[in-house]
Amino acid sequence: MKKYLAIAVAALLFVAVPKFANAQVKATPTTVAHIDLDSMLKIMPAYKVAMDSAQGYYNELEQQMYAMQLELQRKGAEFDSLSKTLSPFQKQFRQKELQDLQQRIQEFQSSAQDDFTNRRAAYLEPVYLSIQKAVKDVAVARGY
Secondary structure, eight states: OHHHHHHHHHHHHHHHHHHHHHHHHHHSOOOOOOOOHHHHHHHOHHHHHHHHHHHHHHHHHHHHHHHHHHHHHHHHHHHHHHTTTSOHHHHHHHHHHHHHHHHHHHHHHHHHHHHHHHHHHHHHHHHHHHHHHHHHHHHHHHTO
16 A cells, blocks of 8 residues: 555656646746857957957067077077087087077977966956946846
């Protein structure tokens, strides 16, 4: 008898719970809006200013990198031209100097990439916040 009662309660739950769940879903309709962020960004003057600032900073980093690479090339050419006249100690010292410079360039490149990414994000953050605020204002005004 208890077994039949448990089966009846389980069957009732399987039938009744979905109906209550559907009733709740129907009571609160969901409204969804789609936003084309790329289109919004393209028309915002603040976005262009932020991207121009980021590009200017990128150009500065690129010039520093170029100068370091020129220095490496110059020192490499100097080493090649003097390698026959240098003592083994001087050769070893200059090779170490070239390796250190190459390592510094690689570290600079890695750090510069991270720094540029962070700087660009900092430039764009106010733009994204203003878009977010505008979307929220429209959503409140239209009852979304």
